[in-house]
Amino acid sequence: MDQTLINAFRTNDAPVLKAFYHSSRSVFLNFGKKYGLDEADLLDVFQESFIGFRRLALSGKLDDVSSSAQTYLFGIGRKKMYDRLKEKKRSVPLEPNLIEEDAEEPIIFVDSPELNPRQLKMQKHFKALGKKCREVLTLFYYRGLTIEEITTIADYSNPNVVKAHKSRCLKTLRKLMMD
Template structure:
């Protein structure tokens, strides 16, 4: 894979990374049109795939890869598109499978820990739509790993019991949407 582009991805240089992001963004949408997904799903998938690409470049996974960066990125995206269809319980459009790829198919061993799964991305949408109080409480619990007492203290709640009830309420909101 083009070592210059890989080096650009690893660099902390935002402009260089942005140039690559923009370079493939339009082409990815062109490529993914055939799956007839809406733009918000595609944008979501492109971001996730690009994030995985950066992570793979940082942990040295790209060095041995033979194909172009574009092919690699699109394969990750395609993997996620198929996953989305599976999640929604739908079939991949027949027509999309018939299209012959211009670039070679490659088999990517895709480490799920580098990206959020389809179910997680769905959950993320609902999480971001929660009110700020809920987001704060859930972050204190799941990210910081605080106990109910500590949560009550941080979030300015009366006691651990109130924190427990509030957390339960927030989880309930999320569950109802899934």
């Protein structure tokens, strides 16, 4: 898949993401209208799908996918729409478009992980860290950016400062978790 887009999710390149969002949004809402969900629901489905797409992009699962970004995003969207219709206990129209999967490209959707009690405890401490700490840890551990990339994106003067800052933040978090 388009590596520029995947990278835009990693580095949070707003103009690129915004363009992708807007161009897919209108097509998706139009497509979804005929299934009887109202606009608020459709928009919600679209946004959830967009976030799901991002999760996959960040985890590297889309790297080897051959279909286009929009096709894949709509694949997730169709799945989510189907679920939403079922949730509302409406009869789901037997529309092949909605349920048929592309045999070559199985569409995956990953939910945001539910945190276990240990992680909830960490979340509490994590939120108490400074904004800069949360940022550096997130960029490194979740977004998977390199130290060099973080230097540029988060406005650090040089990579060593990022490294030092990151290990200070880890140390603080470790200490908080032990108390």
